[in-house]
Amino acid sequence: MNELKRALFSVFPSDRVSDDPAILAGYSADSATLPGSATAPSYVVLPKTTDEIVHLVQIAHRSRIPLVPMSRGSNIAGMSVSVQGGIVVDCRMMNHILEINTESGYALIEPGVTLHQLSSALQKKRFFCHLPTATGGSSALANYMMRPSGNFSARWDPDPLLSLEVVTPGQGVVRTGSACFENVGWRARYQCLPDLTGLFANSFGTLGVVSKGSVKIFDRGETDKVLLVSFDEFSQAAEYMKLIVRRQLAESVTFWSWGWNLFHEMTLSKETRIPEAMLKEDQKSPPPGVPFGIASARLSGYEDVVQVQEERCIRIANELGGEHLDDQKAREIHPGCYNYLNGYFGKGVHIKPGEESQIRAGLHLSGCLVTVQPENVAKLEAYMWDLARREFEPPYFFRALPYSHAREFFFAFVVYVQGSLEERRDYLTHIKGIYHQLYTDLRNKFGAVMFRFRKYPEFLSYTGGYGDLLKDIKKSVDPHNIMNPGMLIF
Numbered sequence: 001m002n003e004l005k006r007a008l009f010s011v012f013p014s015d016r017v018s019d020d021p022a023i024l025a026g027y028s029a030d031s032a033t034l035p036g037s038a039t040a041p042s043y044v045v046l047p048k049t050t051d052e053i054v055h056l057v058q059i060a061h062r063s064r065i066p067l068v069p070m071s072r073g074s075n076i077a078g079m080s081v082s083v084q085g086g087i088v089v090d091c092r093m094m095n096h097i098l099e100i101n102t103e104s105g106y107a108l109i110e111p112g113v114t115l116h117q118l119s120s121a122l123q124k125k126r127f128f129c130h131l132p133t134a135t136g137g138s139s140a141l142a143n144y145m146m147r148p149s150g151n152f153s154a155r156w157d158p159d160p161l162l163s164l165e166v167v168t169p170g171q172g173v174v175r176t177g178s179a180c181f182e183n184v185g186w187r188a189r190y191q192c193l194p195d196l197t198g199l200f201a202n203s204f205g206t207l208g209v210v211s212k213g214s215v216k217i218f219d220r221g222e223t224d225k226v227l228l229v230s231f232d233e234f235s236q237a238a239e240y241m242k243l244i245v246r247r248q249l250a251e252s253v254t255f256w257s258w259g260w261n262l263f264h265e266m267t268l269s270k271e272t273r274i275p276e277a278m279l280k281e282d283q284k285s286p287p288p289g290v291p292f293g294i295a296s297a298r299l300s301g302y303e304d305v306v307q308v309q310e311e312r313c314i315r316i317a318n319e320l321g322g323e324h325l326d327d328q329k330a331r332e333i334h335p336g337c338y339n340y341l342n343g344y345f346g347k348g349v350h351i352k353p354g355e356e357s358q359i360r361a362g363l364h365l366s367g368c369l370v371t372v373q374p375e376n377v378a379k380l381e382a383y384m385w386d387l388a389r390r391e392f393e394p395p396y397f398f399r400a401l402p403y404s405h406a407r408e409f410f411f412a413f414v415v416y417v418q419g420s421l422e423e424r425r426d427y428l429t430h431i432k433g434i435y436h437q438l439y440t441d442l443r444n445k446f447g448a449v450m451f452r453f454r455k456y457p458e459f460l461s462y463t464g465g466y467g468d469l470l471k472d473i474k475k476s477v478d479p480h481n482i483m484n485p486g487m488l489i490f
């Protein structure tokens with residue numbers, strides 16, 4: 001047994017540490033890995049406590065072995081796949097909700113707590129948390145650390161994170177937010193010193209292993225309602241979304257193009273094939289009787305206030321050329337989509353892991369995902385349809401939603417990947433080739449920035465003094481660059 005193995009087995013019992021190739025194979029790929037390009041780690045460990053993580057980080061720091069933190073592994077950009085051997089730190093057994101504090105409005109959770117687990121626990125107390133449209137099996141904390149994330153709660157408070165506990169190679173255990181002081185607690189992001197929670201957000205495991213954190217939770221109010229409005233033009237929908245968020249009429253709103261609405265129906269069904277209607281050559285025009293797209297808004301609060309908000313939203317939509325879809329009409333047009341949008345945005349509880357159709361696996365979500373200012377989002381849509389006509393195979397579709405009080409939009413143009421292993425590999429290779437250049441072009445043309453870091457190492461060098469400062473911080477926090485080096489940020 002080599003020294004590293006001996007050290008790992010002295011910290012972890014044999015059922016929570018492994019170098020068995022059959023087990024490691026399960027950690028060697030995610031949906032962004034090209035078929036045939038899997039890379040296995042040398043070890044996987046499953047810590048249960050912060051102390052175990054501290055020992056692990058010390059061992060790795062001493063031995064200069066890469067550590068790859070993972071909470072639930074559902075990311076779609078190879079972010080928790082080790083590319084240099086090393087040790088995957090699988091935090092799924094740290095899955096406890098340590099506190100739900102409705103008085104101060106936060107929950108203290110471990111990284112293995114899933115979105116489904118947290119939102120179900122909160123629902124019993126008539127509270128809810130930020131929910132992205134990610135799978136219910138994703139870690140709430142890992143998702144929130146990958147900003148921008150959630151779309152519920154856009155009205156009040158777009159950033160879900162408060163305080164974090166992080167184990168770093170260079171500085172040991174660091175607590176941020178109000179938790180940096182003993183006996184103050186986990187309720188706040190800011191105290192009298194600079195904010196360090198934000199440093200760890202979007203660090204993708206490259207600065208340390210997060211062992212717990214507090215996140216914002218919200219009162220559900222008296223009632224909630226999902227308001228559906230169809231639009232024939234995306235520019236109208238974008239203006240509608242901006243106005244209803246800016247005027248605080250909706251808590252969150254998302255626009256889904258017709259292909260995505262058909263896709264919603266499929267995710268709730270047992271169907272495993274893409275229907276003919278979604279494979280047509282002209283992907284921009286919807287099939288007869290189907291609107292170009294639907295904006296789904298979540299309204300909540302006092303019943304009488306919600307009623308007024310709904311009337312106002314419908315009036316704004318009509319003025320812009322949209323049409324309100326009442327329940328009956330929405331069910332007629334898209335029965336599955338109606339159920340999906342109401343279940344998710346209405347009940348606020350995510351579909352349980354495993355309840356979705358496997359069809360979702362083909363959705364290549366790491367497509368063109370960017371954030372862009374409101375005035376450019378419709379121009380970006382037009383640009384992407386043109387590009388898609390030239391470069392993609394049907395089906396492809398998009399969604400967009402306003403973040404941060406509609407200061408910017410998240411725009412996701414995605415493709416569906418199907419066919420044999422070779423066909424999928426060739427198509428994904430082609431897409432990857434386009435996206436690298438595309439992200440640069442979109443920045444120059446539309447001021448659009450890539451959503452989540454996608455392993456383009458030169459990006460930090462575009463950022464001037466910001467990049468220099470970040471590299472200095474990295475040196476102090478992780479002097480030997482052992483934390484998730486395959487992310488290629490540093």
Ligand SMILES: Cc1cc2nc3c(=O)[nH]c(=O)nc-3n(C[C@H](O)[C@H](O)[C@H](O)COP(=O)(O)OP(=O)(O)OC[C@H]3O[C@@H](n4cnc5c(N)ncnc54)[C@H](O)[C@@H]3O)c2cc1C
Binds near residue numbers: 068142
């Ligand atoms: C079908 C589908 C739909 C999706 N839709 C959305 C969406 O609408 N919105 C959205 O935001 N996301 C979406 N995603 C992405 C996905 O939700 C997120 O990637 C996921 O929430 C991350 O959680 P995770 O537990 O799976 O993280 P992981 O995959 O385990 O890790 C993600 C990153 O965080 C780091 N990390 C994980 N745990 C720790 C830790 N304890 N300490 C330090 N670093 C850590 C990892 O190193 C990695 O870089 C979707 C994914 C799928 C598969």
